[in-house]
Amino acid sequence: MGHHSCCNKQKVKRGLWSPEEDEKLVNYISTYGHGCWSSVPKLAGLQRCGKSCRLRWINYLRPDLKRGSFSPQEASLIVQLHSILGNRWAQIAKQLPGRTDNEVKNFWNSNIKKKLISHEVSALATFSGHLQNPNASINNEGFIILNANPNLILTTSAHQDQPCLPTSTLQTSFDHLIDYKLDQFTNLNPNANLVHLLPSISSSTNFSPHDPRPMWPSSGGYRLQPLDSDQPVVASGEFVTPAATLPQYVDISFLHPTTTMPKLCEVGEENICSSIPQIPAPLQDLDPIIKLSSFSNGYYPQDQCMVTNQMAMEQIDMIMSSILQNPPCSSLSSSSSSLGLTGLSNDLVSSSWDA
DNA sequence: AATTGGCGCAACCGCCCATTG
């Protein structure tokens, strides 16, 4: 596994491509096209494997590639598409003419991700502050209650790069929380006890997948649910609110009190769009302190693969038209607010490429 | 001037999936 048949042959060169090799590959593909990649190296007079030739062409030699640093518009688009698509670099790159998935991935990992981490650390400071706030409390069932505004809840995300909070977070120091976050980002602590914040379904309820669906609360708190818990059903990890950053304070007032949570088993790729409530109101009226959130589209399941292409494309269309209509530096705030994207994206797009 | 550490990026690796014989 790993190597294709053409790569197992003798005399296959690896490593950086020389200008001479580039020239041979460009000349050949310009004249004949690539056809079957496995035959390209032989026909082009290269001692490379076909896969290597393909990669070199796609990522570097293609004439339609756009070289140079990413523009603010491109960076803005990447941030917003990533909040929808996750690490689907090829899908993201398709929305960026002249950019490759490799380029987008590198840009994210070397530039934006750093900003995310630093932003999340500052968000955690706020989170910690709210936990120490007498207006926030945890009741005896483990619900976080924000008494001052019952429409504000704490959310986490199951997205990759967006780790959940440890249960210990709620009892221990802020420093511990920061350490934990960094561990998560560096994969040093993958087996930590994680929690999702779930709708406040009573833990005393013996809940089975065939029972009536629980309701999203119109107020009140969310219950902490360890990811590795043996606790039954209680929709453990089935649905979490989407988020590009953690922790967040999200206005759930748009969720109608009678909105029902679909069961995971009921939400196939074909009908998830209709299952997900749309956001009727922008978030710009939220208190500034809660504008840490990036709330792309109501909520979606823990498994990001469940997000359909159709849903993603609708989002992408919205984002792209918004970006085209609004120069990012001057008006991204309003455009992102209209998309339910706040705080994080603005900071990122205004600073991530400054250097 | 030499060394070191961080960073960006090109390239490779490992896997998945579709196609083909």
Next chain:
DNA sequence: GCAATGGGCGGTTGCGCCAAT
């Protein structure tokens, strides 16, 4: 139906550059 093959994708590695010491 099955194995071999090829294309594609996301994750990871390692090299080279550069700034800091």
